Amino acid sequence: MQIQPKQNDQTKDRTKTSTKTKATTSGFQKMKKNLFPESESVSAQKKREIMEDLVKGHEAATELRLLLQNPFGTEPSLSSHHLIAKVLRSFTQALTIINSSPLAPASADGLAHRNLLFSGENGPSVPRSGNCPTSGDCSEKRSKKGGRGRYNRRKSLLTWTELSYTTDDNHAWRKYGQKKILNSEFPRGYFRCTHRYDKGCKATKQVQRDEQYPQMYQTTYIGSHTCNAISEIVTNSTDSSNWESYLLNSDHDSVHEPLIAHQP
DNA sequence: CCTATTTGACCTAC
DNA sequence: GTAGGTCAAATAGG
Numbered sequence: 001m002q003i004q005p006k007q008n009d010q011t012k013d014r015t016k017t018s019t020k021t022k023a024t025t026s027g028f029q030k031m032k033k034n035l036f037p038e039s040e041s042v043s044a045q046k047k048r049e050i051m052e053d054l055v056k057g058h059e060a061a062t063e064l065r066l067l068l069q070n071p072f073g074t075e076p077s078l079s080s081h082h083l084i085a086k087v088l089r090s091f092t093q094a095l096t097i098i099n100s101s102p103l104a105p106a107s108a109d110g111l112a113h114r115n116l117l118f119s120g121e122n123g124p125s126v127p128r129s130g131n132c133p134t135s136g137d138c139s140e141k142r143s144k145k146g147g148r149g150r151y152n153r154r155k156s157l158l159t160w161t162e163l164s165y166t167t168d169d170n171h172a173w174r175k176y177g178q179k180k181i182l183n184s185e186f187p188r189g190y191f192r193c194t195h196r197y198d199k200g201c202k203a204t205k206q207v208q209r210d211e212q213y214p215q216m217y218q219t220t221y222i223g224s225h226t227c228n229a230i231s232e233i234v235t236n237s238t239d240s241s242n243w244e245s246y247l248l249n250s251d252h253d254s255v256h257e258p259l260i261a262h263q264p
Numbered sequence: 265c266c267t268a269t270t271t272g273a274c275c276t277a278c
Numbered sequence: 279g280t281a282g283g284t285c286a287a288a289t290a291g292g
Contacts, residue, residue, distance in 0.1 A: 175269060177284060190283070194268095206283090 050094045057090030085166040093170060161220045167207050193227055201227035
């Protein structure tokens with residue numbers, strides 16, 4: 001029941017993806033200029049990675065357009081669904097890099113909210129009741145049943161939502177919970193970055209099937225990756241089946257038991 | 265044995 | 279008080 005090919009924490013010498021840059025079209029040059037005015041401090045390496053992802057997305061979109069324009073033409077290398085997934089994945093990666101960059105708090109916030117079709121609903125907000133620090137004094141009033149530690153909801157982190165045919169975003173996620181949501185047919189799965197503890201990455205995401213289009217997943221990303229650990233599994237865009245297999249034991253209706261079973 | 269998933273309980277926000 | 283997010287023990291699987 002693996003989410004994805006096991007990613008050993010020991011595999012530290014993760015080889016960086018190819019460093020070649022091929023973003024040359026004028027459209028992308030303009031986009032690049034808009035995204036990264038000279039004054040910004042994004043490293044050249046990050047810029048290159050972002051451009052690579054954007055170019056990949058552009059290529060997939062172009063292929064998709066050709067496919068739509070001429071559906072009975074030459075055999076496409078990928079199905080339309082896979083192309084859509086590829087486009088979304090490329091943009092997600094680019095946004096992840098942008099959001100994890102040092103300038104994220106200042107500019108990426110607005111950026112992400114501007115550019116995503118399904119932008120997050122809450123900006124930074126202040127916790128209502130004087131957010132107790134983890135070692136604070138508000139622990140007294142809490143029961144120690146179970147001896148669990150306290151936690152704070154992360155309302156101030158950047159969030160954004162995507163609708164996609166796949167939940168695969170090239171990051172290693174670990175599921176930590178699932179909940180039946182009120183008035184929602186499908187349960188919501190909660191995931192955190194696999195590198196939460198070894199690299200302190202605070203990124204989490206919530207995945208839920210779309211009510212209107214059950215074949216699509218609504219994924220809400222909360223916080224950006226600080227682990228810089230885009231997995232190597234990537235590539236084979238068909239591996240969304242892995243996600244499907246654990247998010248839903250079966251693709252459609254009938255077999256939602258494992259998901260719905262969990263109801264407090 | 266180690267790591268990931270499941271799932272009931274706990275906790276916070278509203 | 280309720281809904282939803284997180285924790286962590288139990289369990290499964292390699």
